[in-house]
Amino acid sequence: MPQINPLNTFIDGTTTAAAPVMENFYAPSLAPDSLEGMNGWLDEQNVATGGTAWLVDRPQIRPQSMSRARMVGLTGHCDLLDDVYATSAAIYSAIPGASISFYLPRAPAVTLLTWQIVGASDELYGAPGDPDVSLKLLVDGTLATSQFRFVAAALTGLAANDPRYAQRDRIWSGHASYIQGVNGLAAGWHVASIVQVRESPVFSRFRIRNMKYIALF
16 A cells, blocks of 8 residues: 555644544545555555565464465374275275375465375285285375385295395385466365275285475465
C-alpha cells in the first residue's frame, strides 16, 4: 500500500466529535486514509531502506506458513512373512515405518519425499533371474513407476538351518520431487509409502531408518 494519507487532526482545548476520531481508525478506501490501511495493506512500499531496513524475521512469520515437514521411522527389524503379506504383483503391501500421511493446507510449490530403508530376503543368493521381491514408491494410490529397487537375495543355501549373508543387505536412499505446474500435489491429505511387491512366497527383513516429506509453499 502507499503511505497512509494525513489523518484528521484535533485542536487542544476544543470539543472532539466522535466521527473524525472513528475515521482515523477505520475509513476503508482505495487510497488508505485511516489506520485500517495497516490491516493487510502493508507491502514493499512500507519497508524502510538503507541502514534502518526492516527485516522480516521468524517472529513475524506464522509457524508452518512457509514450509512443513515430518519424519517417521521404525526401530528394530521389520519381518514380513510370506503368509501375511501379498504375493501378487498386483497387490502392494505398505511397510510399517516407511509410510507417512500428511496434510497440505494449500498446494505447495515443491514437495520432496525422501526415504532410507535396508532390506534382504531369504531367496537363494546367486539364483538366476531377478529377485522376486521389489520395493516401490506408492503415492495416493498411484505407483511411481520410476522408483523401485530389487531386494537383495541373501540365503546361503536351501537347507532349513542355512544362514544368510549378512553383508548382502542393501540400503535404498531414495527421493521423489513434486513441482507445482508439473506434477505437484494439491491441497489436502496425502499418503506416501514404500511398498513391497512379491512374486513368490518369500520371507523378507527390513530396517527402516526414515521416511520424510518436506513441503515448501
